[in-house]
Amino acid sequence: MHADLLIIGSGVAGTYAALTALKAGARVVLATKGALASGSTRWAQGGIAFPQGPTDLPHHLEDTLTAGRGLSEPQVVQSLLEEALLHKERLLELGVPFDPTPTREGGHRRPRVLHAWGDATGHALLSTLLKHLHGEGLEVLEHHAALALVQDGARVVGAVFWTPGGGRRTIRAGAVLLATGGLGRIYPVTTNPHEATGDGFALAYRAGAVLRDMEFIQFHPTALPTGGLITEAARGEGALLVNARGERFMPRYAPAAELAPRDVVARAIYLEAKRTGGVFLDLRPIPNLPRRFPTVWQNCLEAGHDPTRAPVPVHPAAHYAIGGVKTDLWGRTTLPGLFAVGEVASSGLHGANRLASNSLLEGLVMGARAAQAALEESVSPRGGEATEVPGLDPHALPELRRIAHASAGIVRERRELEEGLERLARYRPRPAETLLEAEAANLRTALELILKGALFREESRGAHYRLDHPQEAPRPYHLEQARGAVPRRVPL
Numbered sequence: 001m002h003a004d005l006l007i008i009g010s011g012v013a014g015t016y017a018a019l020t021a022l023k024a025g026a027r028v029v030l031a032t033k034g035a036l037a038s039g040s041t042r043w044a045q046g047g048i049a050f051p052q053g054p055t056d057l058p059h060h061l062e063d064t065l066t067a068g069r070g071l072s073e074p075q076v077v078q079s080l081l082e083e084a085l086l087h088k089e090r091l092l093e094l095g096v097p098f099d100p101t102p103t104r105e106g107g108h109r110r111p112r113v114l115h116a117w118g119d120a121t122g123h124a125l126l127s128t129l130l131k132h133l134h135g136e137g138l139e140v141l142e143h144h145a146a147l148a149l150v151q152d153g154a155r156v157v158g159a160v161f162w163t164p165g166g167g168r169r170t171i172r173a174g175a176v177l178l179a180t181g182g183l184g185r186i187y188p189v190t191t192n193p194h195e196a197t198g199d200g201f202a203l204a205y206r207a208g209a210v211l212r213d214m215e216f217i218q219f220h221p222t223a224l225p226t227g228g229l230i231t232e233a234a235r236g237e238g239a240l241l242v243n244a245r246g247e248r249f250m251p252r253y254a255p256a257a258e259l260a261p262r263d264v265v266a267r268a269i270y271l272e273a274k275r276t277g278g279v280f281l282d283l284r285p286i287p288n289l290p291r292r293f294p295t296v297w298q299n300c301l302e303a304g305h306d307p308t309r310a311p312v313p314v315h316p317a318a319h320y321a322i323g324g325v326k327t328d329l330w331g332r333t334t335l336p337g338l339f340a341v342g343e344v345a346s347s348g349l350h351g352a353n354r355l356a357s358n359s360l361l362e363g364l365v366m367g368a369r370a371a372q373a374a375l376e377e378s379v380s381p382r383g384g385e386a387t388e389v390p391g392l393d394p395h396a397l398p399e400l401r402r403i404a405h406a407s408a409g410i411v412r413e414r415r416e417l418e419e420g421l422e423r424l425a426r427y428r429p430r431p432a433e434t435l436l437e438a439e440a441a442n443l444r445t446a447l448e449l450i451l452k453g454a455l456f457r458e459e460s461r462g463a464h465y466r467l468d469h470p471q472e473a474p475r476p477y478h479l480e481q482a483r484g485a486v487p488r489r490v491p492l
């Protein structure tokens with residue numbers, strides 16, 4: 001089967017890229033591991049950050065750069081934000097049912113986060129996009145998991161998939177767009193869905209692409225012990241953090257208190273929980289909670305807590321992979337024919353700490369751009385060979401997650417990182433025979449990249465905190481990793 005564009009993944013980035021490519025008249029194959037409505041997008045609560053008109057653009061830019069701690073690339077941020085309003089208009093045309101008033105989230109100095117269906121923004125967004133996903137040029141392949149990229153020399157010309165029947169199938173295309181989302185499932189407590197097994201990072205790495213800044217894992221400050229999320233917007237609308245002694249503590253850590261950037265709040269919660277035995281979120285200041293935040297309300301009840309009666313226990317959970325496959329402003333990776341967008345990519349927007357609600361925006365803008373660039377550069381695919389498909393016994397996953405928690409959590413240090421890498425080295429991949437084995441090997445690769453990145457980044461910046469290097473390096477640098485090479489510092 002030949003297509004102009006093979007898109008892998010059907011979250012916001014993949015779906016929006018597909019809509020853009022179809023509008024341009026392309027032949028598109030959209031293959032996704034589960035059902036179409038899958039990935040983290042489906043679960044996004046808070047919303048999409050859009051500059052509130054041209055006068056707000058410089059402020060949105062500044063907030064993004066401040067959160068990114070010197071590692072966001074200003075020209076990338078500027079260029080993405082300049083296009084944001086165009087995509088907001090497009091979403092309105094498509095019928096995304098945005099609620100009328102934008103809200104404010106941590107790190108944003110103004111209300112600019114648009115939400116839909118209260119706190120079910122991702123669900124509203126994705127189901128609207130999927131309603132429009134049809135057309136003659138489109139073939140959708142659900143329950144097709146990409147196992148490896150197919151390469152003709154360095155050029156990526158397709159991918160090999162695990163099919164619903166348990167076999168393998170190769171799909172070739174003029175260009176390949178990775179939109180496979182995150183890797184949160186390597187951590188024991190995560191907000192990410194089951195699909196987030198780091199496949200895209202591992203596939204790109206094995207094919208020889210450059211990945212960067214993999215050590216920056218964003219921990220969402222306020223997850224329930226079940227992993228259920230309490231959106232940042234709840235703090236934007238009055239919820240307060242208290243420790244086990246009932247004391248409000250955030251004003252001691254940051255002038256913006258509960259609305260400080262995520263890395264600051266997550267570290268403060270970690271320290272207060274260690275000091276006093278626990279941290280709780282008091283949602284009672286929010287008027288009409290069940291109506292304004294129906295998902296949060298439901299998550300709390302499912303975890304056995306009535307948030308209108310007492311503060312609910314919270315702690316940070318692995319939430320977002322800030323680093324990823326290095327791309328330019330058009331989603332081009334370092335391999336010809338391979339594009340990457342959304343959470344799997346590192347476009348330069350998020351720096352060392354993603355500003356809340358900037359990722360759905362990135363998925364939209366970069367999804368559209370990469371589709372356009374990929375079609376312009378699409379070639380007739382010739383032969384090519386698949387990279388290998390390593391596997392790992394899935395029974396190793398609990399131990400891998402213990403390593404991730406102990407060595408690559410909110411606070412890191414050299415000794416634990418080295419120990420983590422040593423423990424990880426005991427788990428040697430072998431050829432995969434099942435999808436679960438392939439996913440386990442991908443999680444292992446993702447963890448190795450995180451640990452190595454965290455070891456080589458000898459500073460503390462944004463979401464990466466080293467006890468033994470608590471200061472920021474004077475000059476920010478990206479940390480690039482490629483197969484067979486020692487991690488490399490690339491100054492901004």
Ligand SMILES: Cc1cc2nc3c(=O)[nH]c(=O)nc-3n(C[C@H](O)[C@H](O)[C@H](O)COP(=O)(O)OP(=O)(O)OC[C@H]3O[C@@H](n4cnc5c(N)ncnc54)[C@H](O)[C@@H]3O)c2cc1C
Nearest residue numbers: 009010011013033039040041046047146181342343357360
């Ligand atoms: C609970 C939660 C709440 C969030 N809230 C917000 C928010 O309010 N605002 C915001 O901006 N961001 C939010 N985020 C982050 C944001 O949702 C994600 O970063 C974003 O949706 C990622 O989009 P994506 O298209 O890159 O990936 P995803 O939406 O994760 O989609 C990835 C797709 O790839 C598929 N896939 C994975 N591996 C393979 C494979 N091997 N082969 C084929 N297909 C594959 C998956 O099945 C899925 O379809 C939240 C995240 C979570 C988990």
